[in-house]
Amino acid sequence: MSGLAEAIITFFQNMGLLNLTIGNIIMIIVGLVLVYLAIQKGYEPLLLLPIGISAVLVNLPLTGIVEPPHGLFYLIKTNLIDTEVVPLLIFFGLGAMTDFGPMIADPKTALLGAAAQIGVFIAMLTAILLGFTPQEAGSIGIIGGADGPTTIYLTVKLAPHLLSATAVAAYSYMSLVPLIQPPVIKALTTKEERRIRMEQLRPVSKREKILFPIASMTIIGLLVPSAAPLVGMLMIGNLFRESGVVERLAKAAREELMNIVTIFLGLGVGSTMQAQYFLTTKTLLILGLGVIAFASATAGGVLLGKVMMKASGGKINPMIGAAGVSAVPMSARVVQKLASEEDPGNFILMHAMGPNVAGVIGTAVAAGVLLSVLG
Template sequence: MAALEQAIIDFFEHMGLLNLTVGNIVMIIVGLTLVYLAIRYGMEPLLLLPIGISAVLVNLPLSHLVNWPVAPQLPPGMEENIFATMAYLNQQYGPPGLFDLIYYLLIKTEIVPLLIFFGLGAMTDFGPMIADPKTALLGAAAQIGVFIAMLTAIALGFSLNEAASIGIIGGADGPTTIYLTTKLAPHILGATAVAAYSYMSLVPLIQPPVIKALTSKEERRIRMEQLRPVSKREKIIFPIISMIVIALLVPTAAPLVGMLMIGNLFRESGVVERLSKAAQEELMNIVTIFLGLGVGSTMRADSFLTAQTLMILGLGIVAFTSATAGGVLLGKLMMKLSGGKINPMIGAAGVSAVPMSARVVQRMASEEDPGNFLLMHAMGPNVAGVIGTAVAAGVLLSVLG
């Protein structure tokens, strides 16, 4: 009888329901909210859906999907060796859960973020930027949002590494945000990733007010000349030269830019169509699943429910709006210097939310003048922003990493 009573007591003690905390409940609601936004409103569903549902799972007590901390205290030097790190964590916390393996083997080692860039390269057409190289300056100007948000974060008391990870949200590039945060401040990965992808999906709401505040109706109605055709030779040479030059100038940006340009070379060469298609579809789909699950696994109540998280979400808005403003303001300067031949709105596409920012510019141009077609002009700074954000991340890594 005593054995039966003990068995019943043990059963109830090991029920997740009786171990549920208020923090767990809040995070489950947060996760379900992300799932709802992804399904109901189509907000970055490829990422927010897996991030949201994995956030729910890791906050169900005693599920053993995660057993290791996201940012453990390790002996000096061990951080450089992932296998030594995992052996140490196994000794300290027991065997890993499924999401621990996804995070430490695929996210922490940078494999998934880099493969995402490889797939992005295979999906990207740099033709508009090659046709009008000066638009690359607009992509660079938008990176001011990274540094404004970074300086604001420092002023609010964040460490340099945390501030850099928060600032890179302004690049509007989720994989770059995850890549940099994993290296510099993994304990805030969940917050920065959710901010980056949430605000990317809100670009059609965030950017128009900023653009309208900084431009006049006449400026928004400016028509631009049609872009020149870009030859296949130019498209093949561009990724090779870009990869070499950027790697020589900013070596820490080489992994991101290198994978982006290799993927793009596969696309433009025309001789490895099967590989290019695989990078765009099968590979991209697989790594996107692991990226979402890995990021969601870091959204645990004990590390996510902090005042820092709310501040990070707020700073994400600062990063996005200032990046948009930086691009538009340089666009206005280029408009003046060109004698009114450049529509300053295309500067807003300098944030690397491809192709959403460019579509926002086109929609606003059509509202002012139905016959105005700026999409391809806006795609130039848009794809330049992808490179610009990767370079900005490389610069921050070289200084702080």
């Protein structure tokens, strides 16, 4: 009888339900909210759905799924996220999906992508003032670049203990770009400025598109070596796309490979959202700083856009500067939507795509600079 009693006691001790903490319950609710936003609202579903549902799973007690050495999520995070394999492969696939033509056609729009990076440094300095270490502040600041893989890449190197908070902030705010950017843009521009029409971009030759990734990778690699892995993978993927001779590989990079690594990225990030690591004061501060980063990045791009508008005699719509964050193509679509609201016949999407793709490069370079200084 005592043996049966011990077995019953052991059974109940091993029940996850009896080991559930308040923190676990809160994080399960957070995970379900992310799942709701992904499914019901369509907010960045390719990532918020796997992140949210895996956050639910890792907060179920005693599953062992995140425990070393054989827990599945432990293996994914350790071998694919911590080693930076997935973020770099994401950049490879992103390169195969990206058309740098609009930026090549109007190179000055690259300045707008650079200007938007001011959000990175404003958020970083604010984080330092709030008591974060320089390394933690760098990982938080890069959220302003609106680039999830870059945020993960830099955080793994500088402040891996903040990975869950920075990654969730980056991808959550990326999905909220249509809500965050319009108020900032409208506050900094007049109706007349938003109605400015721009001349059609010139055609870009195949030779230019082939030379661009080779030149960019080489120049940036020589000037900012620590940015070379990110920029290099981006440009190799883009060369696959533009060369026209490896279409099968380019297609695999932007479709099959991108889909696979996106799954692992979402599961890996979600696995870090355990209650004991996520429910901290720092997490709340990071989420708040993420808003500052996005808003200031948008403002930086728009303000330089206004300067360029004045210098061009009113030929540049300053709103395209807001697309300098690297949320491709969401930011460019936001700009086009605002332009259409003021003038239904105003089509500036391709002009906005120039700063938008420049922002991808700019954020990678900013990450490289932070890594070289703080790493």
